[in-house]
Amino acid sequence: xxxxxxxxxxxxxxxxxxxxxxxxxxxxxxxxxxxxxxxxxxxxxxxxxxxxxxxxxxxxxxxxxxxxxxxxxxxxxxxxxxxxxxxxxxxxxxxxxxxxxxxxxxxxxxxxxxxxxxxxxxxxxxxxxxxxxxxxxxxxxxxxxxxxxxxxxxxxxxxxxxxxxxxxxxxxxxxxxxxxxxxxxxxxxxxxxxxxxxxxxxxxxxxxxxxxxxxxxxxxxxxxxxxxxxxxxxxxxxxxxxxxxxxxxxxxxxxxxxxxxxxxxxxxxxxxxxxxxxxxxxxxxxxxxxxxxxxxxxxxxxxxxxxxxxxxxxxxxxxxxxxxxxxxxxxxxxx
Amino acid sequence: xxxxxxxxxxxxxxxxxxxxxxxxxxxxxxxxxxxxxxxxxxxxxxxxxxxxxxxxxxxxxxxxxxxxxxxxxxxxxxxxxxxxxxxxxxxxxxxxxxxxxxxxxxxxxxxxxxxxxxxxxxxxxxxxxxxxxxxxxxxxxxxxxxxxxxxxxxxxxxxxxxxxxxxxxxxxxxxxxxxxxxxxxxxxxxxxxxxxxxxxxxxxxxxxxxxxxxxxxxxxxxxxxxxxxxxxxxxxxxxxxxxxxxxxxxxxxxxxxxxxxxxxxxxxxxxxxxxxxxxxxxxxxxxxxxxxxxxxxxxxxxxxxxxxxxxxxxxxxxxxxxxxxxxxxxxxxxx
Numbered sequence: 001x002x003x004x005x006x007x008x009x010x011x012x013x014x015x016x017x018x019x020x021x022x023x024x025x026x027x028x029x030x031x032x033x034x035x036x037x038x039x040x041x042x043x044x045x046x047x048x049x050x051x052x053x054x055x056x057x058x059x060x061x062x063x064x065x066x067x068x069x070x071x072x073x074x075x076x077x078x079x080x081x082x083x084x085x086x087x088x089x090x091x092x093x094x095x096x097x098x099x100x101x102x103x104x105x106x107x108x109x110x111x112x113x114x115x116x117x118x119x120x121x122x123x124x125x126x127x128x129x130x131x132x133x134x135x136x137x138x139x140x141x142x143x144x145x146x147x148x149x150x151x152x153x154x155x156x157x158x159x160x161x162x163x164x165x166x167x168x169x170x171x172x173x174x175x176x177x178x179x180x181x182x183x184x185x186x187x188x189x190x191x192x193x194x195x196x197x198x199x200x201x202x203x204x205x206x207x208x209x210x211x212x213x214x215x216x217x218x219x220x221x222x223x224x225x226x227x228x229x230x231x232x233x234x235x236x237x238x239x240x241x242x243x244x245x246x247x248x249x250x251x252x253x254x255x256x257x258x259x260x261x262x263x264x265x266x267x268x269x270x271x272x273x274x275x276x277x278x279x280x281x282x283x284x285x286x287x288x289x290x291x292x293x294x295x296x297x298x299x300x301x302x303x304x305x306x307x308x309x310x311x312x313x314x315x316x317x318x319x320x321x322x323x324x325x326x327x328x329x330x331x332x333x334x335x
Numbered sequence: 336x337x338x339x340x341x342x343x344x345x346x347x348x349x350x351x352x353x354x355x356x357x358x359x360x361x362x363x364x365x366x367x368x369x370x371x372x373x374x375x376x377x378x379x380x381x382x383x384x385x386x387x388x389x390x391x392x393x394x395x396x397x398x399x400x401x402x403x404x405x406x407x408x409x410x411x412x413x414x415x416x417x418x419x420x421x422x423x424x425x426x427x428x429x430x431x432x433x434x435x436x437x438x439x440x441x442x443x444x445x446x447x448x449x450x451x452x453x454x455x456x457x458x459x460x461x462x463x464x465x466x467x468x469x470x471x472x473x474x475x476x477x478x479x480x481x482x483x484x485x486x487x488x489x490x491x492x493x494x495x496x497x498x499x500x501x502x503x504x505x506x507x508x509x510x511x512x513x514x515x516x517x518x519x520x521x522x523x524x525x526x527x528x529x530x531x532x533x534x535x536x537x538x539x540x541x542x543x544x545x546x547x548x549x550x551x552x553x554x555x556x557x558x559x560x561x562x563x564x565x566x567x568x569x570x571x572x573x574x575x576x577x578x579x580x581x582x583x584x585x586x587x588x589x590x591x592x593x594x595x596x597x598x599x600x601x602x603x604x605x606x607x608x609x610x611x612x613x614x615x616x617x618x619x620x621x622x623x624x625x626x627x628x629x630x631x632x633x634x635x636x637x638x639x640x641x642x643x644x645x646x647x648x649x650x651x652x653x654x655x656x657x658x659x660x661x662x663x664x665x666x667x668x669x670x
Binding site: 130135136139140141143145152153271311 | 412476486487553613663
């Protein structure tokens with residue numbers, strides 16, 4: 001019966017099974033809704049650029065690149081039933097350190113990149129080891145590392161530091177044909193995240209650890225290693241986001257991370273994308289949808305010239321509504 | 336009877352063991368706090384070994400204690416409340432506007448603030464209960480909403496100052512008390528709040544129900560706990576306590592746009608140092624308040640050592656991780 005109707009559908013639409021088996025995360029319906037409502041409001045109250053100007057469409061995505069890159073890492077960590085609150089200051093330390101080392105010289109770029117990825121590896125390892133070996137709750141452990149990094153940055157840097165060579169600005173401003181390099185990088189990161197989660201042993205182990213760590217351990221998964229790996233990857237994405245931001249700003253400032261609220265925003269977009277905070281469920285495509293919602297909102301608010309404080313209020317309300325739009329149907333009590 | 340058991344050698348070692356047993360049962364937060372406080376006293380005897388000094392310390396620590404008592408209830412329920420810091424900002428900013436520099440408005444303003452506390456907590460609880468949004472996201476949204484709303488209401492900058500009688504709760508002392516010298520109003524407020532929280536949490540069915548929901552929502556539902564009612568009430572209590580904490584902090588520190596920043600994280604850290612399990616099912620009001628005292632003592636200690644603010648952050652991060660690791664590992668050994 002089911003197979004018959006399945007075949008019928010296949011004949012009717014003529015689509016290959018593979019394509020129809022793609023499950024679109026529900027967040028994209030919300031994204032389209034936000035886009036249409038925002039665009040319509042723009043038509044009525046402002047100059048209607050959102051629907052008519054393709055450059056604005058691209059700009060929505062470019063705006064989302066930094067948050068999108070971190071959010072992929074955050075998604076991995078949250079799927080493992082952990083959390084990372086240190087990404088904002090990891091971004092800051094990347095921005096100031098890389099710009100400080102580069103000092104506007106192209107020759108220093110490889111050294112700077114090597115150095116910040118070293119820092120990322122260290123932060124990820126410290127997070128992962130504190131959580132798995134010292135058994136500190138991930139919320140507190142990463143809050144602690146976040147405070148430590150904050151202290152180190154504020155003790156050393158207080159303002160714009162160093163500068164980025166012209167060649168490095170390619171990362172933030174370059175284009176391949178009509179498409180900005182940053183968008184390609186974001187897509188690559190999302191693809192890597194998707195590949196890791198759905199096509200590797202690490203990915204399935206991560207889902208296992210997030211779903212039920214004890215069961216995963218008893219069935220032979222080295223749960224500690226998997227979680228440490230996820231934290232290292234997450235810190236690495238924060239480093240990449242920091243490099244992207246510094247190439248856009250041309251000089252590193254210690255406040256880029258906390259000012260962008262990358263810690264809480266990356267968690268919010270991940271959850272909006274359908275990843276469960278309790279772990280074991282979700283994926284990076286949903287997160288990308290959540291990030292794009294933030295990008296669309298930002299653009300719509302700018303177009304309409306909304307008061308910045310009112311913007312915060314609306315953002316808070318929309319985060320809750322976006323998550324509620326699908327949790328409301330769930331039978332399980334939230335916590 | 337007692338003397339005879341002690342006089343025999345076997346009885347003596349047994350009673351020693353039982354004393355050792357009860358010492359081991361003391362939650363680790365108390366030794367941690369007293370060690371830090373004794374170090375403070377050794378470094379600055381004039382300030383931390385006199386009754387006046389201790390009272391001054393308690394006045395500074397009281398607001399965080401009040402916030403921690405509220406946060407504890409929500410954490411024990413298995414949730415998070417990230418909106419408490421924003422509520423503190425809201426209370427201070429909006430009060431400065433409502434007071435309109437007229438002392439006669441002080442008590443009505445406080446009542447209105449408490450009303451807002453009830454409303455904010457009720458919305459948090461209802462969103463979690465009926466829209467099934469995880470409390471992390473629901474209260475994150477509320478945090479943005481409340482902070483943005485406060486800044487929008489007052490137009491981005493404080494309007495006027497807080498009148499003397501409004502500030503009395505956080506700033507003034509009852510003078511000439513025998514034995515104590517002087518007692519800060521803030522301490523009395525903390526004791527009242529702590530007594531209410533202690534009674535509700537440790538002595539009533541309501542408290543037992545909070546713990547059982549934190550332990551296992553489904554099981555408590557099946558055994559007839561009205562999960563939603565309990566949850567909404569818990570969030571209301573937390574928000575009302577946050578308003579009280581805001582009044583104390585505003586009284587102590589005056590009007591400041593960033594007064595509540597990061598307080599939610601500090602309150603959660605205080606509870607975790609006090610032995611709360613994030614995820615619910617375990618907690619003690621008194622331990623959480625002493626967790627808050629510990630955090631405040633750490634800050635005072637670092638200031639006393641003359642460390643500049645950035646290093647204070649870093650060391651605070653390290654100590655939070657170490658304290659939680661110690662609390663966690665020592666609880667684990669007992670199991």
